[in-house]
Amino acid sequence: MQSVVKTITLHTKQDMEIINITDIVKNTVAATGIQNGTVHIMTKHTTSGITVNEGLPDIEDDLVDMLQRLIPRNGEYRHARFLNSDGQMAVNGYSHLRSALVGKDTFFPLHEGEMVMGSRQTIYFMEMDGPLYREFLVHVLGI
């Protein structure tokens, strides 16, 4: 059994942004040489997310619209305060809640060197408080 963890970095460019990371995940998995097992993709942040959906621009826009509608910027959030531990205004409670709704990770089976995915499934990194320098992990566990 092997366990390989790769860190992928990216600069997001928008306040909210949905970034297709399918190819970079597949290439990272292939480079490990592991043939059978599981692939775990996880963001390291609390105002971003990992999700899977159909890779169409309208779906991507609808996902962003849904999060803004369900968790509006000007709602009432306890996190709306100066964050003394950072020395900065936090005030991004809505970003944390959007992240909680989307979730931080996803899994795929790995079979005979290929990630087992539906034909329309696309893996997304979702930025919810950008622009920021971000990291996500690809963890391949198998033989």
Next chain:
Amino acid sequence: MIDIHQHPLHIKEIVEQNDELSRHTKNVYGIYSSPHSLESHFYQLDVAGIDQAVIMPIDCTTAHGCKLVTNEQIAWLTEKSSRFIGFASVDPRSPNALKELEKAVTEYGLKGLKLDPSLQQFDISNKDYAFPLYQLCSELDIPIFFHCGMSWSPVGKAAFAHPMKLEEVIQQFPNLRIIISQFAWPWVSEAFMLGIKHKNVYFDTSILFSGTPTDSVQQVLGEQIGLKNLDRSLSKQILFGSNTPRVDPKRLVWAIEDLKLKPSLQQNIFHENAASLLQLNQGGVTCSLS
């Protein structure tokens, strides 16, 4: 859009130039999160709609034995990108303050002076060391950006930064352009009084005391001063300023937009007033000494 108030303490390329800066940023300035790259910084400006940002250091040599970014580093950043407009800082209690300011303006091309009485712990109304500095700024025809009111620094002393200390300075130097940060919160009424009386007094919008920027800007500008008073009496004297990295600049932009100001007033705040103050349409500042 012009942001009149940013500190490049969070830009990794600056932090990596000085081993001590990271420690001073935490212990003296009071920012504890990780820096980001210059590339990320420009993306933040883009998302906020900011075309140019004034970046400023704070020279705290006498009070705390450090400079929170040097004039040379500010000059380096302005050479890297025309999106940056550099202000200088000197320690008013240093015997070299006048020479350093003159050098920063005439050699480095910096466009204004940043003073933070709460961090630098100097007396604004001192005639021995502070007034000669104001006199030189008048002669160089550069504005002074005063931190006024609350200081988020763990070692900042707000009593040094009361806006009423500026009244005599304003009267003695009627041609000196003075910018008061954050409407000097919590001394908003006193700062407003200075602004309605003296047209060479400006204010920035970096009001960050509690809640969201939208909440605190609404409380000060919308309720304490009143939007009608802003439009009638201060329409040419308010400058957009974020005080980045205390806050992501996009949030201050949203806070101003959430006020639902008259378009002409919002345009003045976001661009026109700063362009006029900084003389951006006149080929920059005059650097000759009288």
